[in-house]
Amino acid sequence: MTSNHHQSVMFNESIEGLAIKKNGIYIDATFGRGGHTQGILNQLGNDGKVIAFDQDLAAIEYAQQNFNDKRLTVIHSPFANMHNLLTEQGLLGKIDGILMDLGVSSPQLDNADRGFSFNADGLLDMRMNQTTGISAAQWLATANETEIANVIYEFGEERRSRQIATAIKRFQIEKPIETTLQLANIVASVVKTKKHKHPATRTFQAIRIFINQELKQLSDTLNQTLKILAVKGRLSVISFHSIEDRIVKKFIQKHSKQKQLPKGLPIMNNETKQMPLKDLGKSFASKVEINDSRRSRSAILRIAERIA
Ligand SMILES: C[S@@+](CC[C@H](N)C(=O)[O-])C[C@H]1O[C@@H](n2cnc3c(N)ncnc32)[C@H](O)[C@@H]1O
Secondary structure, eight states: OOOOOOOOTTHHHHHHTTOOOTTOEEEESOOTTSHHHHHHHHHOOTTOEEEEEESOHHHHHHHHHHOOOTTEEEEESOGGGHHHHHHHTTOTTOEEEEEEEOSOOHHHHHOGGGSOOSSSOOBSOOOSSTTSSOOHHHHHHHSOHHHHHHHHHHHHOOTTHHHHHHHHHHHHHHSOOOBHHHHHHHHHTTOOOOTTSOTTHHHHHHHHHHHTTHHHHHHHHHHHHHHHEEEEEEEEEEEOSHHHHHHHHHHHHHHHSOOOOOTTOOOOSSOOOOOSEEEEEEEEOOHHHHHHOGGGGGOEEEEEEEOO
16 A cells, blocks of 8 residues: 655744745755645745755655646756756756755655565665665675675664674575565564664664765755855755754854854954854754654754855
């Protein structure tokens, strides 16, 4: 059975963070099932625009079937192509806000055949963009033990990464790993966690991040936003784990904090370099939302404004 429902996380807060102008041009970098996109459209006037990206064809098909709004353009592409696509359209420096709601959508997780879930059996794919790249199963078949251990450690912060990689390679002596439950069971044979957390949570997260190059996509795109946003344009980013949030936090800090001159250095002139961003802070989902949706428990929203 395929599911198409996705409950948008930190909906009001992330859209308020964009400080929407009625006739502005906004980017939803992660269309999903369009909850945030619709929220932006609702606040726009007739001349406003939303350009939405998603690298998953299922999201694009959903948009085509369920959204009929002249103000919306939906693009099937990784969001890191944003700079190139907007350059072609003459829109660099003209975007009033960019929203990024990172990670996977509920339909991706809930549809077992996408291979993201350790709870339901399906082919071990994990690609958000199934039109390109290799599946998690193909990667596990070709990567060596050290490469697998490194990915699980770096992108999952899993302490037992080496033991997991060894167990994976031992299993593959007999047969290839083809399904999500095969991988989940191999991990569970070497990782013990508290009751509420599945032992394969970190490993699945790590392999998914690696297969989709999620962290590179994120940092490349954040760097692009400095040229894409108009002055006073807003960046509103929701992340779901500490590795992702650290990248967003460091990016905003790097471009918003004035460097302190070492004490005692003579001030040569009165000019200090104007930083391009203003950090407007971070927030978490409300208690009410957390009670309603488990996914929102780990959400961190950061907002910044381009000021120069
Ligand atoms: C958390 S969901 C977004 C949900 C959406 N905000 C909503 O309200 O329905 C994340 C979506 O972003 C997409 N995505 C993740 N990384 C992407 C990337 N690098 N480029 C384009 N789309 C990406 C995924 O395919 C997924 O559909």
